[in-house]
Every structure is written in C-alpha cells, then in structure tokens.
Amino acid sequence: MRVDRAVDPFGGRSGLIEAFRAGSERALARAISIVEDQSAGFEALLDELRSGVGSARRIGITGPPGAGKSTLAARLARRLRNAGHRVGIIAVDPTSPFTGGALLGDRIRMAELAVEPGIFMRSMASRGSAGGLATAATEAADLMDTFGFDRVILETLGVGQSELEIAAAADSTVVVLVPESGDGIQAMKAGLMEVADLFCVNKADRPGAARLVKEIEVMKAIRAGYALRGVPRHHARLTSPGERSGWAVEAGGGSDDVEHPGDPIASPSVWDVPVLETVATEGRGVAELMAKLDDHFLSLTATGELQARRERALLDQTVRILIRGAETRALAAWERTKDEFLEDLLTGRVSPYAVVRQLSTQE
Ligand SMILES: Nc1nc2c(ncn2[C@@H]2O[C@H](COP(=O)(O)OP(=O)(O)O)[C@@H](O)[C@H]2O)c(=O)[nH]1
Ligand SMILES: [Mg+2]
Known part of the structure; x- marks a missing residue:
C-alpha cells in the first residue's frame, strides 16, 4: 500500500513528517491512519516521529460498554482543555466495524470535540491486522504525545485482554462502573480491580450508586487483605508484576502500631484508590476526577x-x-x-x- 504522490497532499513521507513537526493536525491524522492500516513503512515513520515521546500524561478510561466512558472522556477533555492542556483522545473499540453502534455513538457524541482547537479525537477499530489493537493504540498515543498533546486519554472497553494491555500502557487508569446489573462483580471477574487507579461510579443520578461505592470499597479491602497476607508489617509498598494497584496497599493499621525509624509516615507510596461518584452527562464529579488524577500522578512521580x-x-x-x-x-x-x-x-x-x-x- 504505497502512498501515491498524486493523492498524497503531503508530498510523500518527508513532506508528511515536516507537516507533522510543523503542527499540522491533518498530518497527525494521516500518520495515525498509516499506523492503523500498517501501510508500508509505518514502523519507520513511527521511529522517525519519536522524539519527545513520554511528555504526555496518559490516562486510560475503561469499563463495560454503556458505562459512560465516552461521555466522561469528553467532559474530562474539555475540563483539561479549559485548564490549558492540549488533549488527545483515542477511543478504542475492538469489535465494532465502522458501522457498529458503539463506535458510531462515540463519533457522534465526540464530533463536537473534533472542531475544538486543542482537542484531537480519534476512533480506532481492529481491522483484523496483525499485532492487535493494544499496539496500534499505544502507537497512536505515542504520535499524539510527540505531536504535542500533553494529555492523552485512551478509552477502551474493559472486557478483554487487549483492553487490559491498553490500560497497562497508561500512567493512570480510571475504571468506570454503573450502579446496575452487578457491575462490581463483573469488574472483579474482568480483572478491572487490578488495573484501577481510580474508580468512577458513573450515572450516580440513578439509584444504587452509594451501594456500588460501598461494594467497591469492600472489594478493595478484600484485595488489600489478600495482598498483605504474609507481608511483614510496616512494609507499605508491595510490588508484584501485573498487579498494578497491589503496590499501593496501606500496611499496618493495628492499635499496637509502633513507629520504626525510617518507616514512612503517610508515605506517598500509599495510594488509596479513590472511588468517585460522577454524572458524566451533567459533568458532575469531573472536577474531582481531574484533581484525583493530578494527585495520582504526583504519587506516581514521588514513589518512582x-x-x-x-x-x-x-x-x-x-x-x-x-x-x-x-x-x-x-x-x-x-x-x-x-x-x-x-x-x-x-x-x-x-x-x-x-x-x-x-x-x-x-x-
Ligand atoms: N443517566 C445518565 N446517563 C449517562 C451518564 N453518563 C453517560 N450516560 C449515557 O449513557 C449512554 C452511554 O454512554 P457512553 O459514553 O457512550 O458509554 P460508553 O459505551 O462507556 O462509552 C449514553 O446514552 C449517555 O448519554 C450519566 O452519568 N447518567
Ligand atoms: Mg464509548
């Protein structure tokens, strides 16, 4: 699939790279398409456009279909934009072809964002190409990052392995659940508990939100209990591969606690996964979400x-x-x-x- 110069407005690869570096969003869009289609030379292009990668904070938003991830992502993006950030959004749907309901919904809902300067939105779907969606989504995020977006939001369906892989490529992962149909248990089954740095109980305008918050708190406590078993007291940090929130479990807590020299007191390594209530359609709770994301990033930085x-x-x-x-x-x-x-x-x-x-x- 060579890019035909006659139909290529950038005049070939060097033109594309030049336009990308000059800040052309059309060039960014074209580069992402090349990556998504795995057109000839796409890896060389990514290689050339890597300088500055790692400047953006990457925020993963995951959860079951219909939970309100896209609505929340759009609200968060706008708020980040108002705070002066440049925001890239990648909405990933592994199953939906372009005719599919979810993706179409995203496109319509997010269409207004596309015309807002400083916010760049992109949908990606698996086209059955080799390598999987997680890699392509990461590469699209890399491009947005090097292009100059300092916040990149990755929205994924939290239902499969590749979505968890995408979440693992984010600095902070938000798990969105709704107070309906046993979402809490579903989250547990789908491995979402492990990847969550923050929970949003969205659709908090509906009954049952407070109960779901409690359920999640209980599941967190159970996880913390398991994680601490066999671990010496006062070891506030636990690191185990693949258990992203496992490291942040608070140790101790008994009444006979004694401070040992060198023990961290209220250590920044202790990240207590927040459980927020949001109403994405009204933007309720989005300011708190943004603040907690900042806190989380500070904690990540402070702890290494x-x-x-x-x-x-x-x-x-x-x-x-x-x-x-x-x-x-x-x-x-x-x-x-x-x-x-x-x-x-x-x-x-x-x-x-x-x-x-x-x-x-x-x-
Ligand atoms: N009542 C209510 N509806 C919401 C809320 N957030 C999103 N929705 C609606 O839920 C539906 C699914 O939202 P969407 O963002 O597409 O969910 P996604 O599949 O997780 O991306 C849409 O009709 C939204 O308008 C909310 O906080 N309250
Ligand atoms: Mg969506």
Missing part, C-alpha cells in the same frame, strides 16, 4: 512508580512490535507458498508441522 510503569510499558511494547513483525513475515511467507503445500496438506501426505518446518527453513 511512574518510571517503573513506563519501563514496563516500553518493554511490553517492544515485545509486541517484535511479535507483530514475526507474525507479519510468517503470514507473508505462508501466502507466498501455501499453494505448493495445499494438496499434500489436505490429503494428509504432509502434516502441518512438516509444512511449518519447511516454511521456516525457507525464510
């Missing part, structure tokens, strides 16, 4: 956890790029040669293993 998270995310990304490349090459090799093998394979003369062996030696 920001660096640790970003290092983890970078390693994850590198591995995913590696796997994507291997997958792309393997599938191309298969497409080139499968006709040779097809009959033997289907009639059982050769096994799939023998075919793969031969393909790998040909590469």
